[in-house]
Amino acid sequence: MNSRELILGRIRAALGDTAPPAEIPRDYRRGDEPADLDRLVERLEDYKAVVHRGVPVAETVAALAPAPLIVPPGIDPDWLPVGVDVLRDEGLSAGTLAGAGGVLTAATVAVAETGTIVLDGSPGQGRRIISLLPDLHICVVRADQVVASVPAALARLDPRRPLTWISGPSATSDIELNRVEGVHGPRRLHVILLEAPS
Amino acid sequence: MTTFLGMPTTSPRGVGHLRGDEAFPAAARKALGNAQLRRNLGHATTTIRAKSGAVIAELPDWQELRTAGSALKTDTMARLPELLAQLEENVTAAGGVVHWAADANEANRIVTELVQATGETRVIKVKSMATQEIALNEALEAAGIEPVETDLAELIVQLGHDKPSHILVPAIHRNRAEIREIFLREMPGVDPALTDEPVILAGAARRYLRETFLSTKVAVSGANFAVAETGTLAVLESEGNGRMCLTLPETLITVMGIEKLVPTWQDLEVFLQLLPRASTGERMNPYTSMWTGVTPGDGPQNFHLVLLDNGRTAVLADEVGRQALHCIRCSACLNVCPVYERTGGHAYGSVYPGPIGAVLSPQLTGVEDNASLPYASSLCGACFDACPVKIDIPSILVHLRNEAPHPRGERAAMHAAAYTMDHPRLYAAAQHAAKLSRLAGRRLPPPLSGWTASRDLPDPPPETFRDWWAKR
């Protein structure tokens, strides 16, 4: 008998005639309330992200002057800064990425309540590695991508894609349980929030 | 036939880190005498309690989330065979390979052989309780493979030739000055001018591990959640070492207990709110990675999932104790436990310390192998209130005490006491006898000397209540 059948047999023996609960009580908030952009900004900043609101992307990126700047293959061309050395990722090596000045990506969803941005590897966001190795991550979020809370974010995401949920720059609480920023991931996170024209 | 094919089985002896060398009271005594440890633990647990309490208070529906989390886990356990089969099917369809490990030995053998098949001699590791439990590092080292722990706290433990003492923060027993000293002594190439500022210490770990991340081709991880419906795995972390391990290598091997499932994708909405707030006291941990099998052109192109029993089916067989399998490893119960706060994690002997360890370890090993752990609690109930999935730890402790082997003398004394208390005349006589014996002195003989070593007994009253009542 293989271990699969062994374990499944043990589980069935352990459970006997245990019945699952008739219903899961879901009396918590399901995230259908409108997203509060001010709250997103406040929560991002609370975890040490820098937020740029209502500013042109290209100029903002240029002012941060990352050199070279990594971009995913499907980056919005209007976001590309003038006068900055741009490297488009078409299989860049880990060494090149690690030595880059920064990376510019779009996002898929942002969660106001937790100050979280989610990337899903689509063309404007690129491979997971490109937003990991450079020390500066600049992420562009559109207002219509912001949801109120975690349940609404999951409803918008495709689980078949590789997903990275980012809440502030890399941090650790491993020394005396105090949070300090800056370990292995990008030590600087800048978020450019594009609000819909009124 | 099922009895023969698969009786629920405890974790085997001789492998893994579920059994301590000595009973809890003896191990606790040593820890209690360590003033530095007491201070470090007091400081850390006080800090995390305040942080966690603040972010939990922000959610108006925390109790409703706990209720849902508890019900989802109950549902998962009741449907475990079908959900595991569904997970296997979905992981396989997405390009992953699923392995089943009946115990620690089999899991260690599977992982070792998978690494050997790549021809590599070094693996990078994301912090994982399951691989600690089965002592995977020791098994890999025995096969000539170097495991490198990349979580900061695990790194501190590994460099310090130490043992983890907390589920979430394995080096919680070390303060910044001790960490600096370990780094200076053990970290190759470290800057001799290193200070004890946490941000400087974190930066030293970043520099030390960066080249290892970029050049290692195999990673080993655990998993916080696996979604049966989609075959998706999730790892929650803070530092980015998890992202490194889950993204950069060519081969990823994930070892996961069979209880870590959630039924559907949407069910993550409950646990992704509960876990960060209960564990690190954050609204959301800095990084969460989710992956489903293999993504062409992005991340590891070989993915293996090892599903581990190692005593979990024995836990599942106990109708009272099985809720210990609902644990999402947040460690909130450790942080609020007055016993853990004073003894630290090493006294528990197992990789699972604190209140959850006191109910999980004895069930994984069989209670006779961890007989002192169910008693390592004053039954104060703080753990139950703190648990994000409402595991009734005090009730499981009481249940396990009933299952535990009892010292012969104690058994006789308890039996005699119960007999006396069931016979009111004997009981009244015993009350008076107790009063007389108390006149003998203020220090009691063993085992009652444990009381009078540090506390006085009150003077016996002139008469019992029932004597007074009878005279009214």
Next chain:
Amino acid sequence: MRIALFVTCLADTMFPAAAKATVHLLERLGHEVVFPEGQTCCGQMHINTGYQQDALPLVRRHVRTFAPYDVVVAPSGSCVGSVRHQHAMVARSAGDEGLAARAEDVGSRTYELSELLVDVLGVEDVGAYYPHRVTYHPTCHSLRMIRVGDKPQRLLRHVRGLELVELPAADQCCGFGGTFALKNADTSTAMLADKMRHVLDTGAEVCTAGDSSCLMHIGGGLSRLGAGVRTVHLAEILAATEDTP
């Protein structure tokens, strides 16, 4: 109201003052107190030490003794917790569903003193007088098992002459835990040390609580230190008046 007193074995034997105070207080408030013969111990020590089989006859005895009464009071959150949350479990483990149902029934009519006063009798000012600086320790089982909340403090705030001072880290266990104090005496003592430090920090002359067991622990430690702080059961404070201090 006719109220049956479940004295608890500890108060009966070691702390009759707390039990007598419960009687005096309830009679002063105009109620009839009865003391059912045949009561001994609820079996909590046996249950919590792993001897449910030995506890079973005690559970049976307790249920039989108190079944005839509509309202039962005990000067102990811990013993009420055992009656309310453990007796049915012990009966059920032994396969006695009938006893479990009767135990649940008795449990639902059994109250800790502050619950009885505030919830059942609807009184917060019991007319007490106690001119002392007092701090209140919420015992674990009253706080987290039967959830008396702030009822004891509400009662204490109405006591004339009493200065109530808040205990730092009040919700932390004192380290008693029944046989825990013997089996893990060192850890228990370490917990007690912190509890005593907090009590001393308040500058109170009296530390009170709703459980004689925890008070015996805290009081035993304070006495060994010669700290000059007394432990007094909540019932004794509530029973005290200008005439009978």
